[in-house]
Amino acid sequence: MFPIKRKCTVVGLDGAGKSTLVRRLVYGLDDSVNSHTNERLPPPPPTVGFQAHPHTRIHANVRLKLAIMDMSGNPTTRHLWFMYIPASDAVIVVVDATDRTRIEIVRRELAEIMRTSSVVNGQPVLVLCNKMDGCDPMSPVEIATLVGMESFKDRNWFMCGCSAEIGHGVSEGLMWLEGVLDE
Numbered sequence: 728m729f730p731i732k733r734k735c736t737v738v739g740l741d742g743a744g745k746s747t748l749v750r751r752l753v754y755g756l757d758d759s760v761n762s763h764t765n766e767r768l769p770p771p772p773p774t775v776g777f778q779a780h781p782h783t784r785i786h787a788n789v790r791l792k793l794a795i796m797d798m799s800g801n802p803t804t805r806h807l808w809f810m811y812i813p814a815s816d817a818v819i820v821v822v823d824a825t826d827r828t829r830i831e832i833v834r835r836e837l838a839e840i841m842r843t844s845s846v847v848n849g850q851p852v853l854v855l856c857n858k859m860d861g862c863d864p865m866s867p868v869e870i871a872t873l874v875g876m877e878s879f880k881d882r883n884w885f886m887c888g889c890s891a892e893i894g895h896g897v898s899e900g901l902m903w904l905e906g907v908l909d910e
Contacts, residue, residue: 732792732793732794733792733793733794733815733816733817733908734793734794734796734814734815734816734817735793735794735795735796735815735816735817735818735819735904736795736796736798736808736811736812736814736815736817736818736819737749737795737796737797737798737818737819737821738798738800738805738808738812738818738819738820738821738836738840739800739820739821739822739823739833739857740800740822740823740826740829740832740833740836741799741800741801741802742800742823742826743800743821743822743823743826743857744821744823744857744858744891744892745797745798745800745821746797747857747891747892748819748821748855748857748889748891748897749795749797751891751894751897752793752795752897752901753795796811796815798811805836808840809839809843812840812843812845812846812850813843813844813845815845815850816850816851816908817850817851817852817853817904817907817908818840818846818850818851818852818853819852819853819854819855819900819904820837820840820852820853820854820855821855821857821891822837822854822855822856822857822870822874823857823858824856824857824858824859824861824864824865824866824867824870824888825858825861825862825863825864825865827865830865830870830873830874833870833874834873834874834875837854837874837875837876838874838875840852841879841882841884846882846883847882849883850883851883851884851885851904851907851908852882852883852884852885853884853885853886853900853901853903853904854867854870854871854876854884854885854886854887855886855887855888855889855891855896855897855900856870856886856887856888856889857889857890857891858890858891858892859888859889859890859895859896860890860892860893860895861890864888866888867886867887867888870886871886883907885900885903885904885907887899887900887903
């Protein structure tokens with residue numbers, strides 16, 4: 728079976744765990760690598776602007792092969808997201824499930840993403856609620872409610888919880904993405 732080769736833009740607020748997720752995908756660290764020990768990946772340095780990863784290896788449980796654009800979540804560079812999202816086959820939005828203080832900012836940014844013409848026209852959006860292993864995380868259902876995802880029922884999106892540091896839940900989201908990109 729041949730891999731599905733697609734372009735993907737990864738966005739989210741600064742500190743949400745985008746670069747940790749991308750490192751997990753680029754280096755092929757699937758859920759089983761550290762799950763028995765809960766060993767964490769060391770934190771990467773913050774992304775300045777963006778980092779391109781043109782040939783991400785296929786994830787262990789998924790046929791997906793992604794060219795990933797890891798975008799900075801810094802407030803001064805978020806406008807760049809909207810230059811790359813339309814040129815991508817999919818968008819991954821990483822949300823820090825422990826950051827209750829900035830959930831309104833997440834709501835605004837996610838609403839803008841969901842209103843881009845490429846998303847309106849069917850581009851899939853995977854929302855990963857990261858840091859589920861952190862202190863008092865919000866559930867994906869709570870986050871979906873707080874950011875108003877019910878108003879985007881006509882869009883192609885999926886939300887799930889994960890921990891990019893230890894790998895839990897990442898495969899679930901990627902398998903959904905594979906399914907919609909394979910259609």
